[in-house]
Amino acid sequence: MRIGVVKEIKPDEYRVALTPAGARELAQHGHEVYVEAGAGEGSAFPDAEYEAVGARLAGADDVWEAVDLLLKVKEPIAEEYPRLREGQVLFTYLHLAADEPLTRALMESGTTAIAYETVETADHQLPLLAPMSEVAGRLAAQAGAHFLEKPLGGRGLLLGGVAGVLPGKVAILGGGMVGYNSAVIALGLGAQVRILDKSVNRLRQLEQVLSGRVELVMSSALEVERAVLDADVVIGAVLIPGAKAPKLVSAAMVKEMKRGAVLCDVSIDQGGCFETSHPTTHSDPVYVVDNVQHYCVSNMPGAVPITSTVALTNVTLPYIESIADVGVREAVASHPSLALGVNVIDGKVTYEAVAEAHGLEATPLSEVLPLEPV
Ligand SMILES: NC(=O)c1ccc[n+]([C@@H]2O[C@H](COP(=O)([O-])OP(=O)(O)OC[C@H]3O[C@@H](n4cnc5c(N)ncnc54)[C@H](O)[C@@H]3O)[C@@H](O)[C@H]2O)c1
Structure with a gap:
């Protein structure tokens, strides 16, 4: 799979969604990793470290355009909305219940939006918020x-x-x-x-x-x-x-x-x-x-972006690998915790609290994706 990482453009955000160590793991799994030039700088990861593990450096336009799975830290801001598109999976913090414009932009785009903060284990832990x-x-x-x-x-x-x-x-x-x-x-x-x-x-x-x-x-x-x-x-x-x-x-x-x-x-x-x-x-x-x-x-x-970036990749990487290795449908079908992370897909809101917050109808994920373990 083609996996991309872009530089965060929200003010005062210096974290990046993938460390060079994470990029190397993905490359070793046979995936192509695209990193926007300068994306890791705020977390003290120079471009050369990504290149050294086999990632390709590119401009923001090219990364958004090229990849099947786009990794971010913060939710897309308004100027990124036009980049959202069908056929791409976006994996990031979203906090959609508090953001109606973004919820609607995600729905209109047809993208598959998986929120870090709603990935939830069977014992109700939130593994991607904990770090x-x-x-x-x-x-x-x-x-x-x-x-x-x-x-x-x-x-x-x-x-x-x-x-x-x-x-x-x-x-x-x-x-x-x-x-x-x-x-x-x-x-x-x-x-x-x-x-x-x-x-x-x-x-x-x-x-x-x-x-x-x-x-x-x-x-x-x-x-x-x-x-x-x-x-x-x-x-x-x-x-x-x-x-x-x-x-x-x-x-x-x-x-x-x-x-x-x-x-x-x-x-x-x-x-x-x-x-x-x-x-x-x-x-x-x-x-x-x-x-x-x-x-x-x-x-x-x-x-403390250096610490936070590494702590974040430590917990997101297993989910990223799972999506990259078998595709979002199979990954979601085999990992109920990841299924809870899906907030918007095919123009529909599948996370109940988000739909409720904006007066929308929630569509059960099972109607959009097969959830029987594969
Ligand atoms: N400001 C930030 O940058 C930032 C960063 C991370 C987390 N947070 C926030 O910090 C808060 C705590 O997060 P967490 O991960 O530790 O949650 P947690 O669920 O691990 O812990 C919350 C604890 O509060 C206890 N609690 C609930 N009501 C209480 C009461 N009336 N008196 C005493 N204890 C009570 C619960 O029993 C629980 O043990 C959350 O609101 C989280 O969003 C903020």
Whole structure:
């Protein structure tokens, strides 16, 4: 199969959809890989590294035109809509429920659009979202430590303390993928860490891996308030799948927090879990409410494209190989998790939540593609 990778043109996006290592795996499977010149630069992968593993460098027009399977990181933006076409499979983050114009452009084009974020395993894990949560969780702890510094408007506290001086306190709301990874880095920095989660099963899992190193607390309004008022850094990492994040921290609570404390709202992409949160960008990441620093960057992994690109290819490659080796119909038929990734095909929306979001009728995938294992 001919597989293509184009340079991301969305502002502030430096990731690329395939590493040279991934390109080599595909070439070894007998596929032709086309890479837009300069596509890997933002992630420190020069063109020469792709060429060295057998990929062909080309202009954007040629890559879009030549390939059967187009790999991207972010959803196509308006100027890319005219490039969408029938007979091509597009595999990327799409987030269509929040983007009606793109949904309609995909339908009109006849392309087969598979979204990373809706690929879902039988145990309801989202394998192509998880690495970005790992990255964001780890960055949140770093951001918390950074913005505690006095010249940056913080309390002026070293999170790890020093010999004879108490460390800072980090409260993490939600102990899932983001929360666990925040805890690992906060612990590494020497902080005192408390994780609150409302799933007792999740608390048990965390107990097994972090036993004795963190305080694990069942989340309730009272415990959230206690933890938040006592903390130097609060990391918001809750998720209720398919819903807006619950506002666990009220504006009144923020008023009572320590002066110069830091709130990192990682859940901001789902609306945020602090009442005082609003989305920020990497170029202007923090603002202050009632003397509390708010870090609410909605695309945190974009700050570390070298790490994020490799983490992304690690998880997407098996699915890419599967589509490339046997074609999209057979790949989808043999992998129910990939079938859930199909959002639009043959002009029809097959992912129910997307159809519902835009008042469209969802077409069962089985009507468009054969889903019996082959
Ligand atoms: N800002 C960014 O750049 C960025 C990047 C990646 C992920 N995220 C977001 O981070 C959030 C967390 O993602 P994740 O992968 O860790 O999800 P996850 O499903 O792995 O974990 C969420 C956890 O929140 C817990 N939870 C739900 N309600 C709670 C409550 N009331 N109190 C305490 N815990 C509660 C759940 O039990 C679960 O353990 C999501 O909103 C995700 O979209 C943001």
